[in-house]
Amino acid sequence: MTPHPLLAPDLVALPCELPAWNGRTDAAAWRAAATRAATQGARLVALWGAPQEVHAAYALPEGLVWLTLPCPPSAPDYPDLSDLFPAAGRMQRAVADLWGITARGAADTRPWLDHGLWPESRGARDYPFVHVSGDGVHEIPVGPVHAGIIEPGHFRFSVVGEKVLRLEARLGYTHKGISRRFTELAPAEAHRLAGRVSGDSTVAIAWAYCMALESATGTAVPQRAQWLRALLLERERVANHLGDLGALGNDAGFAVGLAQFSRLREDWLRLSKDCFGHRLLMDCVVPGGVAADLPAAAADALRRQCDAVAGEVAELRALYDGHAGLQDRFIGAGRVEPPLASRLGLTGLAGRASGIAADLRCDQPWAPYAPLNVLMATQRNGDVAARVAVRFDEVFESLRLIRALLDGLPAGPVATPLNALAGNALGLGRAEGWRGEVLVALALDEQGQRLRFCHCHDPSWHNWPVLEHAVMGNIVPDFPLINKSFNLSYSGHDL
């Protein structure tokens, strides 16, 4: 099998659950591959660093192409890609911060994750924000500590009256050295860390990590485990959508929405605890399979809950759709038109609300999902209302999938021991989390004892810069609502 008219020569297929190829390039081929990818409409899924290397992953219809460019200390730079893929800009800045490898020719070389406080910082403590000047323009700085119960980050609004002219985010506040921590843990234990890169996406990231480790060791996961993983992933999706739908109602002044949806979410989490042992499903996906089997009685309880929640959500959707005040806040707020979305690389749930039809569960031959014919939810309006509608649609589809997964659950073991770790092996995993596509790429060291590197990529990387566009021209009081409609991860981005 050959990948798309070859982004780069000499690609090697990786033994991964989803089709993927890896290859090493030189600087010229790195740039040529990116140009080809951009003209063929491929997506840049992630760009990350490792000791003396920079990596990029592109999603093609055939699968994923992962390119590695060696950057020895004698030439610690590589050609910039941010003119082709704007989302690459911040990722390249993070590579410079964490690995000292810089993008040659990049327009923006400000530090990103580095706030000038680490022992080996290259960054300054004062961040050079872009200033907007003109009659009546003033700045509103917000954060890192926010008024609500959310993660820390800094937002700099340039406004005239109530209208936002520009928003610039500064992130990196929750950076905890996760990439380094991965290299300190035993690979077979590090799924616990992957599951804590972004707590709301614990199943998606832990699954992608385990898939990567399984691909590195050539371990085939039992079928029942794959189906149970999908069941967990869909439950995570529903839990997050229920939470967001309530919060979005609340942010638009409809407190009943929050009360109702948070009640449903609580019921949902309690049953997760009963059936899988953890409310947020942390540590349920383990290398080789899943942590525990699902008892038959639990399957019945899960089915009953799907029926109950489907009815309740349908009722609440009718309330949301019929509430003029709510719709007035939702419609038109924070709009990202499809052309802008595709130029900036908006991805996942927010992408689907702006007409970007991509969902790994539909696009790739992913074992448990292929026979279930997942129905992708898309909208074209790209506003808060569209992101609300995608969430509603995805809740119903996930409820259907949960029932189908329970009905078709294959018999057999739920885990298998990992094959031996081989030196220098590469591993790759992908999963469609509730927010969008998660990617984990890892490499074992020469002895096969430790991880040489492990990169967990959350779709928030792509969507944070687009949020800044979504807010332009809106009023400041709508920012919390627009922000919530994206609900991006700080921790998953800051690493």
Add this chain to the structure above:
Amino acid sequence: MWRLLRQIGRTGIRTEPAPAPDDALRHETQALGRDIIKTLGRALAIRVVDAGSCNGCELEIHATANPYYNLEGLGFQFVASPRHADLLLVTGPVSRHMEVALRRTYDAMPQPRLVVALGDCGCTGGIFGEGPATCGRVSNVIPVDVAVPGCPPDPRAILQGILTAVQGR
């Protein structure tokens, strides 16, 4: 409107009884505990700071406000400024980048004040530990009255931690 009222009526009141305080959660001597009770009774303003969590703890803090746990019904309120707060609820291992912000938030609170560190990360640094980019547990940065373990602690445990802090010794 009728549909909305029907939904509210059908749902009814779901609030459950609150957990009892637990002395095992106490971290340091709470010299201020009694003053707080005397001054404030149990109407308490809480300021939350995420000092570097994975966001799992935030999800469970949110849950304490749902109809089952009904934190506000117990007299507690999340407030938007440390200057209004009696109790600081801190999650996460404290990242280097949040160290100053956490200190400043703490310093901005009026006295007497209480601090509850939440989750395995807040208690010990958790899986992230201590390193060049993290200061580890919350008590490495500011004094902590009560530490609530769990990854994340469930909403009942969070409520119990808050109630323990407020009860004093």
